[in-house]
Amino acid sequence: MTHAANRPTQLANDRFVDNRVYSDPEVYDLEVERVFGNSWLFACHESEISNVGDYITTSNVGSPILVTRDHDERLRAYLNVCRHRGCRVVAGESGHASAFRCPYHFWVYSLEGDLVGLSGEEAYEGSGFRKEDHPLVELACQSVHGLVFVHFGENPPALVDWIGADIVGHLSEPLAHGDFVVVQRQTWELPINWKIFAENVRDGYHVPFVHPFFRKASPPGTYHVYDGGHAFQRLGMDPSGVDPDLWGQIRQYPLPGIEEGDGYIANIFPDFNVTLRSNVLSLDSQRIVSGDKVILENRTLGLADDTDEITAIRRLSHRTWFQNPVELEDMPIFRAQQEGVVSPHLRYSVIARGKDATTGSRGDDNRLRHFWHQWRSLMGTEANSIDPTMSGS
Template structure:
C-alpha cells in the first residue's frame, strides 16, 4: 500500500531512497528520525564535518579552567592554558585510550590518566610518563600529545571541529553574526556569563529539538500552563501569534532567527517610553540601593527576559531569548539537552540581585520543574513515538511556504509561526547528507 504520491513518499521505496532524497522543500520523511543507519551518516557527514558549539568563554575564566563536553560523539575537554589560549582536546589518553577527565568543569594544572598516570598539560602536550626507561628507543614523546581539534571563537562563543579543512568559523556563521551580537547585549551593558546549567535527556531524535527552537506555532498551545502562570505584561509580551512584525528568517547555512518580541530584538534601541514591568519593582529598589544609575537599571531590567529572539545555529546550539540551548545526539532516538542560564558579569552588588531574578525566570520555564521544558519534552517524545508508524507518511514543514518573502538582506522571511527556520535547517541537512 502507498499513500497519495502528491502527499507522501511511496511505502515501497521509502527504505530505498538515499538520505538526501528523504528531504523535500515542504516535507521530510519520518524515516530520518528513526533509521539508525541515517543517524550514523549524520554523525559522519554533519557532526564530524562542521563547526560544533562547545563553550562560552565565561566558562573558562582563568588559566587552568576546563569544561568537558562532546563534538558529536567524541568526548573533548575545552581548556584555557597559562597563556590564555583556548584548546579543544580529545578526552582520550594516547596510551591505552582511557578517558582523562570525568568532571563537567573545574580548575586543573593538567590532566593525568588514572590508568597508567601519563600526564598532559593544558595545551595537550604529553608532560610525563611513569618509568620512562621502557620507552627508550621505542617512542618519541613529542609525538604523543593529545589530539587537538581546530578551535575558533566569535564574540566569546567557542566552536570546535573534527574537520581541519573546514571554512573559517566566521564564514560559517555568516549572517548569524549581527544577531549573535544583539543576543550578547542582554547583560544590560555588562558582558554576559554562564550562571547555571542543567542537563536532561529525551527519547527522541536530535532534529526534533532542532525544529522546536524555531517553532513559534506550538508556543501558545504547548505552553498554555506557563502563559497562565505569569503576569499579564509578560503574557502580552509573548503574544506574537497575531503580531505581523513577529517574523522568522533563514540566515543561510541552516541557521535561522525567530523574533517573538520585535521591540526587544536590539536592547540598545530604547526610546525610554516602554514602562518597566511592575513585577521588577523590588529588583529596581535593590539596584538603586546598590548605587546603580537610572540608565543602568533600565538596561538591566529590560534585559531580564533576554532578547525576545531565538537564534538557531545549525546543528547544535540555540541562542534562545535568555539562555543557550545545546543538543547532543546520543543515538537515533536519544538526545541530551543542556540549558545554560546567563547573567551579567557585573560587580557583585549589581550582579547578585539580577542573577537571582534571572535564575528564577529560567527555572520557571526552562528548569526541570518549570512550566516549559517538561511540556516541550513530552511533545518531542510523542513525535518520536508517532514517527515509528506509517514511514511513508511525511513530516510536514510547509507552513507559510506561500507567504514567504525575501527581506532586503536576502533572507527568506515569514511569520514567526511559519516553518521557514525548519526548512532552512533541512536544506543544510540535505546539502551535507548529499554525499552519504
C-alpha cells in the first residue's frame, strides 16, 4: 500500500522527480543507452597521457575504456575489450606501452587499435576470420583546454559545440594560460545512484546548511544555465570568513589569469564539474559502476613548473575548499538521500523552488530542473520518470 499519492497533481511535471528513477534497473538501462550513449563523458586530463604510448584506463556505465596517444600524437580512445573473447585488454590505471597485449591468448593491438599480433595465426586459415576486421572498437575522443572526453555514439557533435562557446570561454581562464598537470588524484566508491551527485553539485539550497564554512567564506555569484543541461556560477571568497593563518596560505599563488579570490563552478552535463578556487582547479567526475554504485573521481590541477611548496599550498587549498566539504559534509548526505529515495512508499521528491530562468541565485532549484530538462529530452519522457502515468495534469 502506498501512503503518498502516485503523482503530485498540484505540481507541474518539471517540479518533481519520480523517486523510482534512482533505483529502477529499467531506468538505468535506458540511461546507459540514451543519456550516456549521447553525451561526451570526461575521461582524463591530457597531462596524464602527454607522450606517444602513454595510456590511462577507466570505465564508465559498464564499459572498460582505454585512452592513449598514438604514433601521430593523436588522442585515441578504445573499448578496453579484446576482439577475441571479450577479455579486458589493458590492466592497471596508467602506464606506457608500445602495443597492447591481451592477457588471455596474447592478441596484440597497436596504439592505433589495429590487431597486429595473432598467436597461432595459421589455425584461422579457411575460417573466414580476417585480422583487419578485428581492431579494438574505437570511441570518439576529443579534448578542450586539456580536458579529455570520450563518446560512445557513432557521429557525436564536436565537443566544443556540445559544451558550448560560453562555458568553453569560461574554462579558458585559467586553462588556456598555463601548462597544467594533475597534482593529485583521489577516488571514493559510493553506494549511490549517479544522479544523487549530479544533482547535489547543482543544488545551492543545501549549501548554507551542510557547508557552514562556505556560508561564511564563499559568497555565491549569479549562476547561468546553458543549452544542453550545463551551468556556470561564479564563486567569491570572503577572507573575513576564513581563519587568518589559513587564508594567508590559501590566498597564495593564484593560477595564471586568475585574481586572488576568484572562483567558479562549471557543471557539464551529465555529471562532470570543473571548480576553480583562485589557486587550485578541481576536476570532479564519476565512473558509474551500476545503478547504485559510483566511483567519484577527483583530479586536482596545478602547474607543471610548481615547486613542492606551491604544490603543498594547492593541496591545502583543495582540502579546504573541496575535499573536506565533499568528503565530510556532502558524502553523508549522498548516502542518506540514497537510503531514502529507494523506499517504494514515497513516490516523488520536490524540486519546485524559484523561477525557471537562464540566471538565478544559490537557493533555487532552477539548475536542478535544467538538468532534468536535458535528462527528459534524452530519455524521451514528459516527466522526470519513465512511467507515463506520472506526466500530464
